[in-house]
Amino acid sequence: MNKIEIRKNEHVKIALEENVVAGQNYWDYIKLVHNALPEINKEDVDYSTVFLGKKLGAPIIIAGMTGGYNEARKINENLASAAEKFQLGMGVGSQRSALEKKSLEKTYSVIKKYDIPFRIANIGASQLVEWGYEKSLENANRIIEMIDADAIAICLNFLQEAIQLEGEAHSRGCYEIIKKLADDLDKPVIVKETGAGISGEVARRLAKTNIACIDVGGLGGTSFAAIEHYRAKKRGDELHARGGKTFWDWGIPTPISITETGIATKWRIPIIATGGIRNGLDVAKAIAIGADVAGIARVLLKPAVKSKKAVEEELEAIIKELRAAMFLVGAENIEKLMEAEIELWI
């Protein structure tokens, strides 16, 4: 295994074994207002939606997590099988390692075997900066082809890069590259944070480009600073372990990031709500405050390591909860859920 493969493996292992969530889950501060007379039937609730032109069985994206080392193939396959069953969108983790080592392609491309309505390729923004524009365009096309993707996510992972020992915290020129890629690629570009959120100001700048969607990836769920804390601790590196702890709760809470992004972009750019989504009620809250779909990573990781059936069971429970939440606010479809009344409990 090369260095990237070892790192990818460590990320998954740590996310499974340690407590890597932010200090608070901000979805707890949002409540949907109970409708005691919903005047609809629970079985009539329709949670299907159309996202970036593709029909999804529910407003859920399995957020990109892994690929790039041999065991990751099984994880992506188990997730893909459930994505097919429930007709959900699915992303893979950063595909950089497969660009460098062809034999790792199958750890991502395995998802092509499944009839998934919306597949998302993935590459880190710091990588684009290192490559420069021409190489970024070439590699973006290669990773799209690798999984026959419907869109490509550029992941803004500068918190992680800033904290980890081997991090490449180079961001100069990143915006220009994203802007040009959004112009030149045939597939939609999603700009995605990974747990530290998108501010109104950043959203406003992104809205001036041709990107198709913002995944706010906000604070409240998996903390990459926490993951880096444990990685450093395991190798006895006190300095980086300390940095991980200091920045554990760095970022913009997901619900706030959705609101800021929506207002800054006049709600014209579709929003994926990733960061701390634990169940179907959180999915419903995310839609009610303005997201188009919700992204889920961490809670699907444990079942994904186990089996296809385990992922299916978890998603089935999440979708059942979504149905119940929609019934209890009297929303018979996603458009109605978007109008549901919310309360902030601060």
Ligand SMILES: Cc1cc2nc3c(=O)[nH]c(=O)nc-3n(C[C@H](O)[C@H](O)[C@H](O)COP(=O)(O)O)c2cc1C
């Ligand atoms: C083990 C692990 C690996 C991840 N790797 C990537 C990645 O390669 N690219 C990416 O864009 N996001 C990555 N993420 C971030 C997730 O897509 C998501 O934004 C984040 O975990 C917040 O969602 P959650 O709170 O539901 O976990 C990873 C998350 C986990 C848990």
